[in-house]
Amino acid sequence: MNKHRTKGRRPAGRPAAGDGTPSRTDVRMDEDPGLPAEREATVGSAGGRARHAGQPGGRQGGQPGGQPGGRAAGSPGEPEAESRSYYGLPVLNEPTWKDHDIAGYLFLGGLAGASSILAAAADLTGRPHLARAGKAGALCALGGSLYALIHDLGRPARFLNMLRVFKVTSPMSVGTWILSAYGPQAGLAAATAVTGRFPRLGRAASAGAGLAGAAVATYTAVLVSDTAVPFWHDGHRELPLLFAGSAMASAGGLGMFAAPVAEAGPARNAALLGTALEVAAAQRMERRLGVVAEPLRQGKGRLARLGEGLSVAGALLGATAGRRSRAAAVAAGAALLAGSACTRFGIFHAGLTSARDPRYTVEPQRARLERDRRA
Amino acid sequence: MTLSGTAPGGTASGGSASGGTAFDPATASGYTDHPERMGFFTDTSICIGCKACEVACKEWNAVPEDGLDFTGMSYDNTKSLSADTWRHVAFIEQPRPLGHQEPGLGMDFRWLMASDVCKHCTHAACLDVCPTGSLFRTEYGTVVVQDDVCNGCGYCVPACPYGVIGKRESTGVAAKCTLCYDRLGVGQEPACAKSCPTDSIQFGELTELRERAARRLEQARAAGLDSARLYGHDPDDGVGGTGAFFLLLDEPEVYGLPPDPVVTTRDLPSMWRRAGAAAVVLLAGIAVATWGSRT
Numbered sequence: 112m113n114k115h116r117t118k119g120r121r122p123a124g125r126p127a128a129g130d131g132t133p134s135r136t137d138v139r140m141d142e143d144p145g146l147p148a149e150r151e152a153t154v155g156s157a158g159g160r161a162r163h164a165g166q167p168g169g170r171q172g173g174q175p176g177g178q179p180g181g182r183a184a185g186s187p188g189e190p191e192a193e194s195r196s197y198y199g200l201p202v203l204n205e206p207t208w209k210d211h212d213i214a215g216y217l218f219l220g221g222l223a224g225a226s227s228i229l230a231a232a233a234d235l236t237g238r239p240h241l242a243r244a245g246k247a248g249a250l251c252a253l254g255g256s257l258y259a260l261i262h263d264l265g266r267p268a269r270f271l272n273m274l275r276v277f278k279v280t281s282p283m284s285v286g287t288w289i290l291s292a293y294g295p296q297a298g299l300a301a302a303t304a305v306t307g308r309f310p311r312l313g314r315a316a317s318a319g320a321g322l323a324g325a326a327v328a329t330y331t332a333v334l335v336s337d338t339a340v341p342f343w344h345d346g347h348r349e350l351p352l353l354f355a356g357s358a359m360a361s362a363g364g365l366g367m368f369a370a371p372v373a374e375a376g377p378a379r380n381a382a383l384l385g386t387a388l389e390v391a392a393a394q395r396m397e398r399r400l401g402v403v404a405e406p407l408r409q410g411k412g413r414l415a416r417l418g419e420g421l422s423v424a425g426a427l428l429g430a431t432a433g434r435r436s437r438a439a440a441v442a443a444g445a446a447l448l449a450g451s452a453c454t455r456f457g458i459f460h461a462g463l464t465s466a467r468d469p470r471y472t473v474e475p476q477r478a479r480l481e482r483d484r485r486a
Numbered sequence: 487m488t489l490s491g492t493a494p495g496g497t498a499s500g501g502s503a504s505g506g507t508a509f510d511p512a513t514a515s516g517y518t519d520h521p522e523r524m525g526f527f528t529d530t531s532i533c534i535g536c537k538a539c540e541v542a543c544k545e546w547n548a549v550p551e552d553g554l555d556f557t558g559m560s561y562d563n564t565k566s567l568s569a570d571t572w573r574h575v576a577f578i579e580q581p582r583p584l585g586h587q588e589p590g591l592g593m594d595f596r597w598l599m600a601s602d603v604c605k606h607c608t609h610a611a612c613l614d615v616c617p618t619g620s621l622f623r624t625e626y627g628t629v630v631v632q633d634d635v636c637n638g639c640g641y642c643v644p645a646c647p648y649g650v651i652g653k654r655e656s657t658g659v660a661a662k663c664t665l666c667y668d669r670l671g672v673g674q675e676p677a678c679a680k681s682c683p684t685d686s687i688q689f690g691e692l693t694e695l696r697e698r699a700a701r702r703l704e705q706a707r708a709a710g711l712d713s714a715r716l717y718g719h720d721p722d723d724g725v726g727g728t729g730a731f732f733l734l735l736d737e738p739e740v741y742g743l744p745p746d747p748v749v750t751t752r753d754l755p756s757m758w759r760r761a762g763a764a765a766v767v768l769l770a771g772i773a774v775a776t777w778g779s780r781t
């Protein structure tokens with residue numbers, strides 16, 4: 112016998128209330144012989160209703176959701192036709208993450224990681240200016256990332272608590288360790304490149320930072336996808352490629368922005384390739400998600416479209432006028448950086464919107480249940 | 487849809503109780519000699535909306551006040567679960583009959599009231615994603631936040647498919663129902679169940695609660711409550727069944743509950759694979775961009 116007193120398991124006849132009589136409100140004391148029979152009554156079982164009218168199609172769950180979509184959810188003849196909700200209130204609790212911190216980190220982390228890769232490649236192909244720009248830029252972006260991540264904590268002084276555990280089930284824990292591996296190497300790579308000292312150590316750190324940078328730039332997709340936020344979670348197939356493309360484009364932008372035209376060939380190519388990857392992944396995601404991708408066209412979610420436009424413009428400008436004119440290269444680089452930032456902010460806000468409207472939580476789940484029921 | 491597997495939904499209304507050899511979260515978390523898994527069965531058909539559970543919870547757990555708002559939508563001014571609301575009573579008015587009852591209003595009418603709470607999932611997303619180990623599984627199979635370890639990263643908040651856990655403004659750390667871990671330790675039932683005047687909230691061993699709920703469902707159906715169904719009782723649902731489950735009189739979303747919640751980490755292996763592939767694409771892409779460049 113468990114030591115906990117669970118209701119309905121009290122010994123028969125034992126007073127439940129202090130006055131010595133069995134409590135008349137304890138409807139769970141089913142088998143207690145001391146109780147009058149009418150206590151077995153079930154709500155709704157008594158009353159004067161002679162007829163038992165067939166269930167009318169009443170389907171008012173409080174009021175319908177914020178925006179009753181009017182989408183067919185059931186088969187013909189079923190009363191359910193639109194998604195229902197509790198007074199239009201969200202099912203999920205909205206993320207507490209601030210956009211300037213976490214969307215900012217999605218951008219800066221991608222920029223840092225991809226810049227380290229580009230810098231390592233520039234190192235290996237004898238492009239010192241491009242390498243130095245990438246390494247210095249990566250370190251600055253990393254600094255911004257760490258600031259944003261710690262600033263967003265409810266208890267910033269406890270940020271080291273992240274290092275208590277390693278959990279593969281927590282992308283944030285994995286990310287913490289990825290950053291711990293990446294940070295020192297990126298710092299070393301930048302310091303040796305800027306000062307020109309310890310070149311051999313610098314090359315090793317640069318290669319290491321490049322490899323770890325690939326993880327830094329892509330794990331953030333898992334970070335947001337591993338939530339119940341409909342847009343982020345359902346986008347988990349395409350978000351890693353989208354983030355990789357956006358990161359590559361921003362690193363290309365930084366290279367064009369900071370390195371001389373003669374050395375920036377890889378940056379221009381990276382911008383083109385990254386933008387193409389980003390746009391392709393985004394289109395595929397939007398098509399596949401259907402309703403759940405709607406927040407991309409609402410409010411600040413629209414920043415993603417703006418970001419795409421800026422990236423395409425920057426990449427094309429860089430690949431044309433940016434080959435000859437330093438000014439054009441700087442403008443293209445700035446557009447690419449702004450584009451990548453806008454994309455991340457847009458995706459971040461689309462997630463928040465999808466969490467706020469119960470429709471995006473309920474409708475896909477209803478559709479899934481319906482499919483399972485038919486199967 | 488992106489989700490694999492064919493988990494039957496959380497709304498399946500059959501009365502199947504657990505098989506006894508079901509996945510036990512406390513055992514899976516490394517407890518060898520542990521008590522039975524404890525939980526709540528909230529029978530909303532006998533909830534009278536008194537909110538004694540809300541009050542008892544706030545009092546026992548010293549949960550701070552979180553705004554005295556007038557919503558104007560119903561008798562519910564609490565709105566939803568959050569860091570500072572661990573029990574929430576929903577009020578729903580519907581122009582439908584309740585079983586054979588005659589409301590005497592000249593129209594069909596019923597009032598649905600339900601006390602919502604943390605589900606203490608078998609597969610708990612909040613616990614999975616917590617990067618500090620602040621959230622942990624107790625020996626009773628429940629999920630509890632250690633507020634001296636939590637650093638307020640907020641990851642658990644969007645991870646929860648039910649919108650339960652939140653970040654408390656005043657302390658900056660996550661907070662939610664503990665299933666009165668402190669009371670369980672001394673053989674007491676949780677404050678909400680203790681205070682519930684109709685025993686709509688029943689506390690006990692989960693296996694027994696599931697059997698009791700199945701009986702109750704039959705009884706309710708026999709009494710004409712055709713719309714009665716269990717929610718969260720099924721160990722095969724997307725979260726492996728919940729430690730706190732419900733008898734509802736309408737679809738879950740009417741009460742603000744997700745109809746088919748899935749623990750987000752179920753898709754995590756596929757996410758990591760795709761991120762790994764994306765990392766390779768990123769490396770290869772920059773390599774092509776660099777070595778393919780003529781300048």
